[in-house]
Amino acid sequence: MDFDRVVAEHRRELLAHCYRMLGSLHDAEDALQETLVAAWRGAERFEGRSSVRTWLYRIATHACIRIAERRRPRVLSPEYGPSRRSTDDLGEVVTEQVFIEPWVEEPVEDRYLRREAVELAFVAALQHLPANQRAVLILREVLEFSAAEVADLLDTSTASVNSALQRARKAVDERVSGPPQRDELAALGDDGCRELVDAFVSAWERADIPDLVGLLARDARFTMPPLPAWFDGIDAVEGFLTDRLFASSWRLTPLTANGQLGFACYQRAVAGGAYALSAVNVLTVRDGRIAEITGFIDPAVLRFLEFLPAHR
Incomplete structure (x- = not known):
């Protein structure tokens, strides 16, 4: 496997996947680096039973789940505290990493992205899901893996994937109102x-x-x-x-x-x-x-x- 070529080919889309999962470029970069280190260490053991892309998404998704389980979910400002009327005091900068960060597109590299899958309201809604449900929804509905493929990626059953997807869809629909x-x-x-x-x-x-x-x-x-x-x-x-x-x-x-x-x-x-x-x-x-x-x-x-x- 030409590891450098594979990384160059898939790096940006893996970063976008990690961003959707975590709502933060900083956290997404951490997850991506963890993914690439794990992939490099395991490259010789890759047997080709799935595509290289699917293999990388397996590693990246599990990295994101581990990070999500130990870090506070990212939120938008209205989810953090009440609005203000007075402009005299805007408050102290929140130093804890709690806010969703922006995904600024690089025009050439990001043409393949489904843009509605990185919209602020959608990414914010994802952060309210348990990490496993978040992964299922993204893998099934954004990346369009089959239920069987997602079950294999997450080491679970197809029935569990379908059940998690149903709950995740309902939760996201309750939080995202209006057209994309x-x-x-x-x-x-x-x-x-x-x-x-x-x-x-x-x-x-x-x-x-x-x-x-x-x-x-x-x-x-x-x-x-x-x-x-x-x-x-x-x-x-x-x-x-x-x-x-x-x-x-x-x-x-x-x-x-x-x-x-x-x-x-x-x-x-x-x-x-x-x-x-x-x-x-x-x-x-x-x-x-x-x-x-x-x-x-x-x-x-x-x-x-x-x-x-x-x-x-």
């Missing part, structure tokens, strides 16, 4: 998406709060993990934008994150200074309006996104 972002963006069409992105970038860079608020749904949310503060409803979001967000200037670069519209946000903290990556914003769209802005501002997360270009 894929369908919302398809309804907007390419021109509608482009218009929304252009309007958002223009309003944000001009610090034009009325125009920005005009893009929001009435029940819009603004979250900013790892800060605990988040704002619920258009009035609360407008208050935050007015009081706190535009003390310095910004430049935005559109991107795709979690299968959703997103932006790399570069902030200039000092007049005349350079712009530095300060956030990745992911938009959740509903009926053509922005229902949620999830602003990921954790420096540790941003350092993971080394492929994002510096702002010129």
Whole structure:
């Protein structure tokens, strides 16, 4: 087996699998490294009774289950604590690793991904499942392994897989409401998406709060993990934008994150200074309006996104 070639061929999709399982790039990288070490050590014993890809998914899934069982499940801000009205105190940065992290797509490498399978709401719902149910749902419905293949991967029975899948589907359906972002963006069409992105970038860079608020749904949310503060409803979001967000200037670069519209946000903290990556914003769209802005501002997360270009 040409191990380096096999790793290069499957690395990104295995990382995506680990991300879905764990809701975190950091944890996914840990699981992937554990997978690759185990695969390298066991390569000579691989007998070819399944494909190399299936063999790697077996190792990766068990690595993720072990990590999930010893770490706290990742959550979105509304699952961590109540919303706020006052903008005076955004709280202390939560240093414990509790928040879901973004999946920022690398355009060439991520074309094969089913984007709805990394949407924030779906990944968040997965984290509420027991690790085994999480694995079954992803392997069956995202990666489309058969029930018999999943039973073999997880060292269990086909009946157990089918039972776990039924429970997992029910639990996820209870937490994910409304159509997936894929369908919302398809309804907007390419021109509608482009218009929304252009309007958002223009309003944000001009610090034009009325125009920005005009893009929001009435029940819009603004979250900013790892800060605990988040704002619920258009009035609360407008208050935050007015009081706190535009003390310095910004430049935005559109991107795709979690299968959703997103932006790399570069902030200039000092007049005349350079712009530095300060956030990745992911938009959740509903009926053509922005229902949620999830602003990921954790420096540790941003350092993971080394492929994002510096702002010129």
